[in-house]
Amino acid sequence: MLKVHLPDGSVKEYSHRVRPLDIAAEIGPRLAKATMAAQVDGRLIGADGLLPEDGELSLRLLTKKDSESLDVMRHSCAHVMARAVMRLFPGTQLAFGPTIDNGFYYDFQLEHKLSEEDFPKIEAEMAKIVKADEPFERVELAHDNARQLFAELGQTLKVEHLEDGLKDESQVSFYRQGEFIDLCRGPHIPSPGAIGACKLLSVAGAYWKSDSSKQQLQRLYGTAWFEKKELDDYLLRVEEAKRRDHRVLGRQLELFMIEPNVGSGLVFWLPKGAVVRRELENFLYGELIRRGYHPVYTPVIGNVRLYETSGHFPYYKDAQFPPIEMEDGDRYLLRPMNCPHHITIYQSKPRSYRDLPLRLAEFGHVHRFEQSGELNGMTRVRGFTQDDAHIFCTEDQVADEFRGCIEMTQLVLQTLGLDDYRVRLGFRDPASDKYVGNPETWDKAEAALTQVCGELDLPNVRIERGEAAFYGPKADFVVTDCIGREWQLGTVQLDYNLPGKQRFGLEYIGPDNAPHQPAMIHRAPFGSFERFVGVLIEHFAGAFPLWLAPEQVRVMVVSQKVEDYGRQVQKRLAEAGLRVTGDYRAEKIGAKIRDAQLELIPYMFVLGGREAEEGKVAVRDRLQGDMGAIPVEEAIAKLQTEIREKTIRHVVKGSAGLGHKTEANAY
RNA sequence: GCUAGCGUAGCUCAAUCGGCAGAGCAGCUGAUUUGUAAUCAGCAGGUUGUGGGUUCAAGUCCCUCCGCUAGCUCCA
Known part of the structure; x- marks a missing residue:
């Protein structure tokens, strides 16, 4: 005897073997026809799957309306x-x-x-x-x-x-x-x-x-x-996604370019893109200083010996620009990572436990020779700038420091409205020989990382074996972009190996007056400015929040008769620290507005005879249109508040997969 | 790196079967002086990615290399 519970609470009993389809037919012929599959105790089976002879189960009949x-x-x-x-x-x-x-x-x-x-x-x-x-x-x-x-x-x-x-x-x-x-x-x-x-x-x-x-x-x-309509909607969404491709918008909005005559995967930040990057750098620097980091600057090349010690050269030889060979036999490598240079600073003098944690930060430019087929706009390049830092600390400080890094990464993502992300805990694959160090050290590092992440409120944490760096486990922040692709952005990595005796042999003198080995944390909340800005362009569809917008406000005059007033207002806005330009062409106001709208400029100040007389500006908002005239100083204060608060006025609703991405940024 | 597709003006694209390389936008010049998403007219813009081959004739067909795109593999 089989007892079948249906979602409406009803229970059916069968003394003979039945299939979900039979049960559907019993309820009604229309349902039988509409049944696509079934779920038995949460497990998916076919509508023709034979149910067990005895026992008890719950059954859901799935029709076209059910997403499964x-x-x-x-x-x-x-x-x-x-x-x-x-x-x-x-x-x-x-x-x-x-x-x-x-x-x-x-x-x-x-x-x-x-x-x-x-x-x-x-x-x-x-x-x-x-x-x-x-x-x-x-x-x-x-x-x-x-x-x-x-x-x-x-x-x-x-x-x-x-x-x-x-x-x-x-x-x-x-x-x-x-x-x-x-x-x-x-x-x-x-x-x-x-x-x-x-x-x-x-x-x-x-x-x-x-x-x-x-x-x-x-x-x-x-x-x-x-349904045919669903297919059409889907194809429309794909088209929409293509329109916000950062490579297309990057060119249209003159943010960056890549010139094959200079080299594949080498990014030129154009003036407007450089503004976005500089604002992000300033934001990060502020956070770093607040959190006790010390900015440093180190060379972008170094002797190959250094990277042989770190392991980067032997491990990633094929993914690097070949070393520069000198006449005296020395070989120099374009640095693929910043850590050996920060380690060199650590080693430059004896360290006491009182100095720890030591946090060294650098927006360090690194080069990697990525396979040609991997290159992709700003998101996969051969030269990029990491918002890098290395924390040297004692064993006891690891958990707190690690937590601080995770929190800073979360703050960064939250500030930019990037809330569609998951956290990947990259652990070693015990079967692989790719990793340095002994298993006990790895177990210790992985356990520490698991514990810290468990204490924090992190979304979708998933352990992935084989995803660790060769020197230690890591927590990667993987963000989903507008066409459903995932990008690894921020990363926090725990490392007991590079400081170890087999590598750099770092030490500090403890309270017991004896040498001890510090632990190291590698971290980069953005990952790289190139990839981060690439994803950000798609995320905002090129329409950056005011604090990041390359041009924040454009002054435009209704006729050249009020050009003098326009230039006066423009000067005042520039003095107030706003990024402003003026449009004094002999064009109709409609044409000037259209151009500014297409350039995704957040605010337009429209000036005619009335405004000039009253000392006002007619504020036009890119999203909401004409907001009416207000005094110049009031308009400045309004924009300054929005900048200070880093307001995001329109957010892409993130979800997994292109199918659920809906158009949100009108532009 | 691999497989496939694609490289025409600054951008987006056209050019029949192999038969005189073309348009819109952007740019420049002039006219117009404008009230919330495109005023009008004119001018200029090209070694059709590179090198070779076939042909009377190549943007078009064949080969080489370079680059780009999609996906795979990789990603310290």
Whole structure:
């Protein structure tokens, strides 16, 4: 006897084996038709999944209205796409085809080079399959039989996966739809007729089992929705996201440029971008001084020996610009990190426990030779400036110092309205030989980090093995941008290894008059100015809050007759410390306003004969339009308050994935 | 680095089958003196990423290199 609890509180009992679909049919034929999948005690299963004979369970029938159904349908759509590709290109080998945010992909191995020109053909074939609406049938087979089946079908990648990843499974499942059979855990929707609208998005290379030493496959990306309108909305959102791409806005708004004749991945900060950066630097410097950091400046190159000691050179040789070879045999490296230089300052004189914690801060420019395919606007470059600092402290001070770093990072993100982020605790992978130091030291560092993070109110903390730096574990702040990409920005890293005897052998004299080894914390709340500003441009869609805006207010005159008054007001605003320009062209006021709106200037002061007579300015707000005329000094005070308070007047509503990103910044 | 696609004026893009490189915006000059998102007219702007090849003829076809884009791999 099986007891089934339904969400409405009702309970049904069965003495025979039933499937969710049977239960749906019992409730009503419309529901049976609408059922896409089911949830049993919170676990997703297919509508045709046989429920146990005895016991008690809670069942939810999932229809198109339930968000869980969307993923199930998209996975089915991946099968439909694979079936279409196999029909069009016989001999296609199937790899993996999972669901991702807003869509799905499928990896294939085939002779034909897929390109966007093939998309219409594939989509047409998919449409036929959807229209035919043949059911997805789940079949379970013993491991050996499955292996034999896929060997006969010539699906060698699937056979390899059965022998490798699934070698311990005694029984495996696959799904059949017409002539198409695929090894698959499921679940699927009952039949593809429910796929309302789907579209192929792109094709790209991907390595078999994510291993760059293995063969490269062709990956087709697609998206699918229950309703055509949802697909259209999604495509609109993608377009909107493209418009706020920091590379596009960076050029339009003259914030930065990258000139291939100088070098890939090397950033030029143009005057307007430099203003944004300088404001951020000033903000950070204020915080650093308040928190007892000492700013330092150190060389941007150094003898290779230094980086051999730190380990950076041997570990990241291929990702660095090659050393400069001198005639006397010395070799100098463009520094890839600032820590060895700050360590050198620490070592420059004997240190007492009374000096600790010692916090050395530097906006240090570093160079790394990133692979060409990794370069991306400001977010992945070959020369960048870290808002770096290194804290040298005693064992007892580690927790407090670490907490201080996390809090400063949170303050920074909060100040800029970046609240869509998660914290990744990067720990070592015990199986890897990438890490320096002994396991006990690592365990100590990881335990300290876990404890501190546990005490703080951090969102979405997740431990990821294998994500540590080679010298220590870290807490990375990973921010999601407007098109659903994640960027590692701030980082706080705990290091017992570089100060250790095997590396730099740092010491301080303790109260017991004996030498001790200090601990080190590496931290950067922004990560790098380049990447941070890149993400910030997308976050604000180029419309910075007043305190960051390159141009805060533009004075514009209705006619050149009031130019003198305009210049007077402009001068007064500049004296008050505002970043101001004036538009005195022989243009109509509408044209001047339009230009300023497109340049995303937060405030416009419109001046005509009336304002000149009364000593006022007509304030036009970029977001709200005409605010009416007020005295000049009142307008200045209003803007100064907004600057001082770092007000954010419009925030992108962050959420995971492009599908949920909604347009928020009107511009 | 790998796979695929793409490189035309400062920007966004056009150029039929291989047949005289073109438009809008921006820029410059002149006229206009304007009240809350584009006034009008004129002028100028190019070694079609680079080097080679095929052809009577190449922006267009082929090869090399460089760069960019998407994804993969990597990220101290």
